[in-house]
Structure formats: structure tokens, C-alpha cells
Amino acid sequence: MAEGLRASIRQRAPIPLEAELACAPGELLALVGPSGSGKSTLLRCIAGLHTAEGGSIDCNGESWFDADASINHPVQARRIGFVFQSYALFPHLSALENVAAALGGLTFAERTARARELLARVHLDGLEDRKPAALSGGQQQRVAVARALARDPSVLLLDEPFSAVDQVTRRKLQQELARLRAHLNIPMLLVTHDLDEARMLADRMVILHRGRTLQAGTPDEVMTRPQSAAIARLVGLHNLFEGTLVQDGGGLKLEWLGHRLEVAIIAGNTGDRVSWVIPPEGVLLHRRERPSRGEAENPVSGSVQDCLRLGPFTQIRLVPDGGGEPLAFSVPTHVAERNGIAPGAAARVTLLAESIHLMPWETPDRPEHD
Amino acid sequence: MDWSALTLSLQLAFATTLILLPLAVLLARPLAWRAFRGKSLVEALVALPLVLPPTVLGFYLLVALGDASVLGGLYQSLTGRALVFTFDGLLLASIIFNLPFAVQPVQRAFDAIPREVREAAWCCGMTRWQALWRIELPLAWPGLLSAIVLTFAHTLGEFGVVLMVGGNIAGETRTVAIAIYDRVQAFDDHGAAVMSATLVAFSFAAIAAINLLGRRVGHRG
Numbered sequence: 001m002a003e004g005l006r007a008s009i010r011q012r013a014p015i016p017l018e019a020e021l022a023c024a025p026g027e028l029l030a031l032v033g034p035s036g037s038g039k040s041t042l043l044r045c046i047a048g049l050h051t052a053e054g055g056s057i058d059c060n061g062e063s064w065f066d067a068d069a070s071i072n073h074p075v076q077a078r079r080i081g082f083v084f085q086s087y088a089l090f091p092h093l094s095a096l097e098n099v100a101a102a103l104g105g106l107t108f109a110e111r112t113a114r115a116r117e118l119l120a121r122v123h124l125d126g127l128e129d130r131k132p133a134a135l136s137g138g139q140q141q142r143v144a145v146a147r148a149l150a151r152d153p154s155v156l157l158l159d160e161p162f163s164a165v166d167q168v169t170r171r172k173l174q175q176e177l178a179r180l181r182a183h184l185n186i187p188m189l190l191v192t193h194d195l196d197e198a199r200m201l202a203d204r205m206v207i208l209h210r211g212r213t214l215q216a217g218t219p220d221e222v223m224t225r226p227q228s229a230a231i232a233r234l235v236g237l238h239n240l241f242e243g244t245l246v247q248d249g250g251g252l253k254l255e256w257l258g259h260r261l262e263v264a265i266i267a268g269n270t271g272d273r274v275s276w277v278i279p280p281e282g283v284l285l286h287r288r289e290r291p292s293r294g295e296a297e298n299p300v301s302g303s304v305q306d307c308l309r310l311g312p313f314t315q316i317r318l319v320p321d322g323g324g325e326p327l328a329f330s331v332p333t334h335v336a337e338r339n340g341i342a343p344g345a346a347a348r349v350t351l352l353a354e355s356i357h358l359m360p361w362e363t364p365d366r367p368e369h370d
Numbered sequence: 371m372d373w374s375a376l377t378l379s380l381q382l383a384f385a386t387t388l389i390l391l392p393l394a395v396l397l398a399r400p401l402a403w404r405a406f407r408g409k410s411l412v413e414a415l416v417a418l419p420l421v422l423p424p425t426v427l428g429f430y431l432l433v434a435l436g437d438a439s440v441l442g443g444l445y446q447s448l449t450g451r452a453l454v455f456t457f458d459g460l461l462l463a464s465i466i467f468n469l470p471f472a473v474q475p476v477q478r479a480f481d482a483i484p485r486e487v488r489e490a491a492w493c494c495g496m497t498r499w500q501a502l503w504r505i506e507l508p509l510a511w512p513g514l515l516s517a518i519v520l521t522f523a524h525t526l527g528e529f530g531v532v533l534m535v536g537g538n539i540a541g542e543t544r545t546v547a548i549a550i551y552d553r554v555q556a557f558d559d560h561g562a563a564v565m566s567a568t569l570v571a572f573s574f575a576a577i578a579a580i581n582l583l584g585r586r587v588g589h590r591g
Contacts, residue, residue, distance in 0.1 A: 049489050075492045082493040088486035092508045101504065102494035151495055 003060055005155050005187040007046055010054035010067075015041050017052060017211040023155075023187035023204075025060075030190045030198035030219070033208035033234070039191045040085075042208070043157050046189065047082050048075035059154050059187070081148030085160040087140045089132040095119060095143045096128035102150035118146040122176070138169040145180070156188040162197065174201060195235055199223065207231050225357050229275035232359070237277050238328040242361065245272045254356065257322035261298045262353040273361035282355025283329035285316070286348040288339045298351040302327070307341050309333055318347055327351075371564045374541050375549035382457070382545060383525040386464040387472075387518055393465070394472035394517055395507075401473070402480035403488075417474070419467045428534025431463045435535065460536040460543050467531050471520040479513020480506065515583055519576040527569060 004024040011017045015038045023029040031039040044050035046057055048064065051072060057065040064073045089098050099115035106114065119128055122142035132140055141161060148156060161177075162170045178201055181188060192198050198205045199219040206216045214234070215227045226232040232240050243256035247270045254261040254276060268274065286299070302320040314336040317326035327349065331341075341347060400406070401413060419427055435453035436442045442453045453459035483506060491501035507514070529547040536543030538552065546565055553562035 047489075047493060049492070075489070076495050076497060079495075080493060082490065084486045084490060086484065086486055088484065088490035090487065090490070090505055090509075101491070101496070104495045104500075147490075147494065 005046070005057075005059045005189075007042070007057045008055045009042060009045050009052045009057070011052040015211055017041060017045075019206075019208065019211065019213040021189075021206050021213060021216065023189060025187055026185045027203045028181055028188040028190060028201055029216075030192055030202035030205040031208055032192060032195060032198045032205050035193060037208045038211035039193075039208045040159055041211075043159050043189060043191050046155070047080050047157055048073060048078045079151060079154045081151060081153035081156045083141070083144045083148045083156075083158045083161045085163055087132075087144040087164070089140055089143055089147075091132050094129045094131055095124060095135065095139075098132070098143055099147045099150050102147050115146075115150065118150055119143070121149075121180070122146045136169075137165040138173055141165065141173055142176070145177070149184075153186060155186055156184065158188065158190045160191050160193070162192075162194075177201060195223075207234055209234055224279055224355075226277065226359065228359050229277075229362055232275070232277045237279070239278045239280065239283070240275065241277070241325060242273065242275055245274060246270055254358065257320055257324050259298070259300055259320075259322075261351060261356060263356045263358060264354045266358060268358075275359045275361050277357050277359070278327075278351055278355050280329040282352040283327055284350045284352065285329070285331050285335065285339060285341075286350065288347075297353060298356075299348060300327070300351055301346065301348045304341055304343055304345045304347055306343050307336060309336075314341065316341060316347075318349060371561060371568075372544070372546070372549040372553075375544050375546045376565070376568065378457070378541065378544065379526050379546040382460060382464055383522045385461050386468055386525045387521045389461075390465050390468055390472045390521055391514065391517060394469075394476045395514075398473050398477035398480055399506075402477045403485070417470050420470045424467070424528070424530025425534060427467055428463070428531040431459075431466065431531065431535050435459050435462065454535060455537045455539060455543060457536075457542055460532060460545075463531050463535040464525050464528065467528065468521045468524055471524050472517040475513045475516035475520065476510060477513075479510035479516075482513075483509050512583060516580055519580055523573050523576045526572060 004022065004027070006022045008020045009017050017038050019038065019042050021029065021031070031042060033039050041050060045052045045065070051065075052067070054067040055065070056063065056067065059078070063069070063071050064078050065071060090101060093101060096112065096115050096119065099118050100111040103111040103114055116125070116128060119125060122145055124139060124142050124146070127135065127139060132143065135143065141164075144161070162173055165173065174197065190198070190202060202219055204216060205219050205222055207214045207222060209230065215222055215231050222231070223235055223237070226235060226237065229240060241256060243254045243261075245252050245266070245268045246255045246260065248260050252266045252268065252270070254263050254266070254274070256276070300320050302318040305317040305319045305326045307317070308315040312333055313330045314333045315328065315330045316336065317328050319326045329349070339347070397416070401409065432454060433439065434441060437446060437452055437454070445451065445453050445458070449458075451458060453462065487509070488501060488506065491505045492498075496504060527547055528545075529551065532543070532545050532548060538544050538548050544552070546569060550562050550565045553565065
């Protein structure tokens with residue numbers, strides 16, 4: 001019996017979807033994508049709140065939906081815990097009654113006891129009798145989480161659960177979720193458009209764009225080794241360039257603006273056009289007076305286009321000699337000052353061969369901003 | 371004071387409200403939540419009694435419920451009673467002319483319930499019926515109350531349709547509104563005044579009750 005959740009969803013309308021995902025018990029999978037990418041619809045399909053045209057969904061070996069076999073279990077039969085973006089608490093019921101509402105099949109005393117226990121678990125003891133309107137946004141979210149867990153669900157679905165609260169509360173709730181999930185041995189799906197949130201909370205993430213799942217992997221994998229330039233753009237990577245593979249000294253190198261860059265992992269043929277990306281951490285500034293020994297590794301000279309001081313760090317954009325898009329990286333502010341970094345100043349950096357990631361070349365297709 | 375007329379009016383108002391309320395819930399939910407072909411047509415039909423002169427509506431009902439009509443004939447063969455100029459016919463007419471007063475407030479109330487709240491009820495494992503009883507109806511309660519009060523008060527006060535379909539038969543179809551007209555025709559100003567005052571008092575109490583309850587619900591929000 002396959003453990004965990006597997007979903008494969010296909011539909012043409014109202015939102016085109018062609019998505020595949022798998023989530024193991026105890027794993028938190030983030031569905032990330034811009035708004036309108038279909039991530040909430042995908043979550044609704046899994047919950048049974050929306051029926052797709054094709055595909056299948058199964059959880060712990062039980063088929064919840066199979067378009068070919070005409071299986072479509074109603075939402076009530078799927079045993080899901082769903083935290084809605086707006087929380088969707090029942091406004092006429094107290095916090096306790098909201099949680100107890102999901103505890104069908106128990107006696108009144110059992111329901112009350114269990115609901116109290118769940119509310120205590122999300123640190124809401126003492127507020128059981130309050131109606132949702134008398135609770136803060138963060139407290140409402142906690143009630144929604146307690147209610148979602150009340151049914152002892154087979155899968156927990158969280159639809160942008162932190163989007164309606166202020167940043168301080170958001171951090172607090174994110175930490176609480178991180179603590180709570182450690183005790184949950186069920187698949188957990190988190191829909192978010194916030195990459196930092198996904199990076200912080202998720203074990204793995206799936207990038208969704210225009211209804212298609214583009215890449216699944218650990219946040220680190222997806223953020224540093226995107227499978228395509230489109231994914232690199234979607235996850236907000238700045239240093240995205242194009243180059244060509246060339247034979248140099250018995251091995252392949254990446255040719256870019258006249259530089260021949262060493263790349264740790266490189267495969268392909270001479271003449272292949274590639275897209276490549278380097279995270280800001282892979283760009284090292286050379287000291288002005290004393291060039292470091294590391295300068296032998298992919299040195300690139302250029303002029304500073306702009307530098308932006310952001311507290312203890314300064315963000316630098318360096319236009320390489322030979323033109324092209326600037327390289328973005330950041331250094332501690334005192335390092336920038338000591339090296340005379342200012343707009344127009346000349347500077348030299350190393351591009352770490354380990355950090356350069358190559359991707360198949362594709363026609364630039366910038367994602368729409370919505 | 372024509373007590374039998376008042377009793378008949380109250381009976382008619384109770385029966386109309388009792389039958390119309392579940393019917394309104396049944397009609398209002400899909401009108402509030404679903405998009406379907408012919409929805410505008412259904413909404414227009416429901417609203418029609420609001421704009422039609424009562425005599426016009428009464429005339430069509432008289433034709434539709436008469437002994438010669440399919441409905442009238444069927445009813446006659448089933449119960450042995452006619453639909454026109456009887457309490458039964460009056461009740462049916464009353465249900466039809468009160469449709470907008472019952473359906474529209476209930477529809478607005480269901481419309482105000484966020485979709486996610488209904489879906490959350492299903493996610494909690496509630497069946498559609500349980501969700502209706504435990505979540506939707508309590509949330510739509512102000513709309514239901516408006517529907518009850520409006521239907522009740524409007525039935526008590528309706529004149530034109532009642533006169534057309536029911537006529538003026540004491541103990542069978544003479545409602546308090548007809549009785550007031552009757553008293554005025556008979557130059558019994560005192561009798562007309564007492565009955566009119568009773569209707570005014572009831573209508574005022576009904577509107578006050580809605581306002582009061584609306585404010586309480588607003589505070590609860």
C-alpha cells in the first residue's frame with residue numbers, strides 16, 4: 001500500500017492544470033507559484049471541493065479520485081484537515097464549538113474535552129468561549145488549525161494560512177506550525193506565494209506555473225539548482241545569464257562575455273547554448289589592495305552600477321566588462337566601504353565554479369506578473 | 371371587531387408562513403449560490419408579485435385555480451373541494467403572492483454566507499444536511515426572520531388577491547382586510563377603526579422586531 005498522498009490532476013478549464021505531486025507522511029510540501037498559477041485549485045481538488053476533468057488522487061493507498069474509474073469521494077469521506085486563507089471559522093460558534101464541530105461521532109462530553117485539548121495545543125486555553133469576532137487574526141488562525149486537526153485527518157491542507165496576519169504574528173505562527181508539524185505524521189501541503197516561507201517551513205517544494213508543476217525538490221535544490229531558466233525566474237533568482245559551452249584545455253568551459261568560466265558540474269557539447277545561474281553567495285568580491293589567492297577561480301572585472309546599503313549588508317550590482325546584465329551580490333557594509341565600493345568604481349569578483357548552475361537554453365519567456 | 375375574520379387571517383398567515391419558509395429555503399439556496407441557465411427568469415418570476423397589481427395576479431390565479439382549470443379540477447377530484455372561494459385556494463394564492471417576501475430576504479442571507487464557511491463545514495465532516503442545520507440556517511437566521519415577519523404581516527394585510535380568489539365568505543375567506551372594507555361599506559367606522567388599529571399595531575411590532583433583532587445580530591457579528 002502506497003503511503004502518503006499522490007495526486008495527478010488534469011483539466012483545461014476554468015484554470016488549466018497539469019500537475020503531479022507526491023507527499024510522504026510527516027512531510028511538509030509547499031506548493032509555490034505566483035497568484036493565478038492554480039495552486040489553490042490544486043489544493044481544492046485534493047480536498048474534494050473541486051472536481052478536475054482528469055487524473056487521480058490517492059491517499060495511503062485509498063483512491064479518493066480517479067476520473068478513468070469514475071471514483072470521486074465526497075469531501076466528507078476524504079478525512080482532510082483544511083485551513084482556509086480566510087480561516088472560514090463559523091462566526092456564530094465559540095472557539096470551542098468551532099473545533100467541536102469537526103468532532104462528529106463522539107459524545108458531547110468527549111467532543112468538549114477533545115476540543116479543549118486541541119485548543120490548548122495551539123495555546124488558546126482560556127479563550128474557548130470567545131466567538132471568532134472577539135479573537136485576533138492570529139488567534140483565529142490557531143482555531144482554524146485546531147479545527148483542521150480535530151478530525152485526526154489523513155492529510156493537512158493549508159491554503160496561504162499566514163497571509164492575513166501582520167508580519168510579527170506571521171513569524172510567530174510560522175514557528176508554531178514548525179513545532180506542531182514535528183508531531184504530525186501525515187502529509188501536509190502548504191500553498192504559498194512566499195518563497196521565504198516555503199524555504200523556512202517546507203521539506204520539499206513544488207513550483208507551479210500556469211497550472212503546471214515545473215519542479216519538485218528540497219527548497220535548497222530548487223533555489224540553487226532550478227531545472228530551467230523559467231523556474232529560476234519564478235523563484236526570483238537574479239543572476240541569470242546565457243552562455244555557450246566551449247572546449248578549453250581538455251575540458252568543457254562556459255563562455256560568457258569573453259570569459260571562460262570553470263563550472264564544477266558541466267555536461268553537454270561544444271557550441272551548446274545554455275542558461276546559467278549563480279546565487280549571490282557564489283560571487284566573491286576581491287580585496288582592492290591585496291588580490292586574494294582565489295582570484296584564479298573565474299575572475300570577472302567590472303564597474304559598480306549601484307550599491308544599496310541594507311543595514312549591515314550592502315547589495316552590489318556589478319556590470320561586467322564587456323557589458324550585459326549586472327551581477328548581483330552582497331557583502332558586509334564595512335567590506336564595501338573598505339574596498340571603496342561606489343557607483344562607477346571598478347571592482348573584481350570571483351564566480352565560484354561550485355556555485356555556477358547550468359540549465360538548458362530556452363527562449364526567454366518571462367512570467368506574467370499578476 | 372370581527373373576531374372570526376381576525377382568526378381566519380391569523381390562520382392563513384400561520385399556514386402560509388409555515389409552508390412558504392421551507393419552500394423559500396429550498397429556492398433561495400440555489401439562487402444564492404449556483405449559476406444555472408434560466409436563473410434570471412426564475413428570479414424575475416419570484417419577484418413578479420411585487421410589481422403586479424393584486425387584481426391582475428388575483429385574476430390569473432382565479433383562472434388558474436378555477437373548477438375548469440387543470441389544477442382546480444385535479445384538486446376537486448382529489449379532495450372533493452374547490453380551490454376558488456375556499457380557504458385552501460386562498461392559502462395557495464397567499465403562498466404565491468408572498469413568494470418574493472419570503473424568498474428574497476432568505477436569498478440575501480444565504481448570499482452573505484462566504485463559500486469557504488460552507489466548505490469548511492463539509493471539511494469538518496458534516497453532510498450537506500448537517501451543514502444546513504448547524505451552520506447555514508443559524509447564519510441565515512436574520513434573513514429567515516425577515517421572511518417570517520414580512521410574509522406574516524403581508525398575508526394579514528393583503529386585500530386585492532384575497533378578494534379576487536376568495537371573495538368575501540364569512541368564516542371561509544373573509545380575512546381582516548376584507549372585513550375592514552366590509553365595515554366601511556356598512557358605515558361601521560368604529561369596527562373598521564378597531565380592526566385597522568389592530569393591523570397597524572401588528573405591522574409596527576413586526577418591523578420593530580426586525581430592527582431590534584438586526585441590531586442584536588450586528589452587535590454579535
